[in-house]
Amino acid sequence: MSEFKTRFKPIRTIVLVLFFCVYSILLVFLLLLIVNKNTVNLELLGFILLSLGITFCLYLIIKTLIKNCVRYTIRKDEIERYSFIIFKKKIIPKSEIKGFSKSWTMGKGKSSDLTIIYLKNGDKIIFHELEFYNYYEIKPNLTKLGYYYFGQEGEEFKGYFTRIYKFDNEK
Numbered sequence: 001m002s003e004f005k006t007r008f009k010p011i012r013t014i015v016l017v018l019f020f021c022v023y024s025i026l027l028v029f030l031l032l033l034i035v036n037k038n039t040v041n042l043e044l045l046g047f048i049l050l051s052l053g054i055t056f057c058l059y060l061i062i063k064t065l066i067k068n069c070v071r072y073t074i075r076k077d078e079i080e081r082y083s084f085i086i087f088k089k090k091i092i093p094k095s096e097i098k099g100f101s102k103s104w105t106m107g108k109g110k111s112s113d114l115t116i117i118y119l120k121n122g123d124k125i126i127f128h129e130l131e132f133y134n135y136y137e138i139k140p141n142l143t144k145l146g147y148y149y150f151g152q153e154g155e156e157f158k159g160y161f162t163r164i165y166k167f168d169n170e171k
Contacts, residue, residue: 004141006072007133016061023054068131074138076145079117079125096120099148101166102139115139118150 030047066085073080079097081090098118104111105128115138117125129135143149153166 002076002145004074008068008070008131009133016065020058020061023058027051074141074145097147099150100142101150101153103153
């Protein structure tokens with residue numbers, strides 16, 4: 001059986017893990033600093049607010065780690081998603097896939113390619129050029145394995161970080 005496996009780029013993951021380690025050391029240091037002093041309620045409140053803000057950032061980083069440390073195996077009759085962080089495998093049968101399109105997105109003044117796979121339940125699988133070493137092999141392999149190509153679509157925004165996809169309603 002013919003198949004294609006994506007290879008994610010671990011550089012972002014390493015940077016995020018380093019940030020997590022620095023954050024943990026900083027948080028423990030601040031906690032020890034405040035506990036050793038005669039704390040005033042205002043300092044304690046400031047520390048709690050700082051901890052909550054940094055913890056929210058940490059949540060976003062962990063969510064990104066789980067989302068990005070993924071390998072997709074594309075076969076003729078299914079797409080398999082395997083997460084290296086939570087060791088979970090999900091199989092998406094071809095009958096649940098409508099097709100895919102090519103697009104682009106802007107970030108920091110640069111344009112990056114996207115490949116978007118549309119599922120019948122309304123979900124999407126988005127392959128970003130910056131997340132995979134073999135990104136440019138994804139489209140030819142999807143076409144070769146018999147997945148329907150909708151075409152090229154432009155970048156459209158609905159609101160802050162909300163994107164409208166042209167082919168959402170395609171059958």
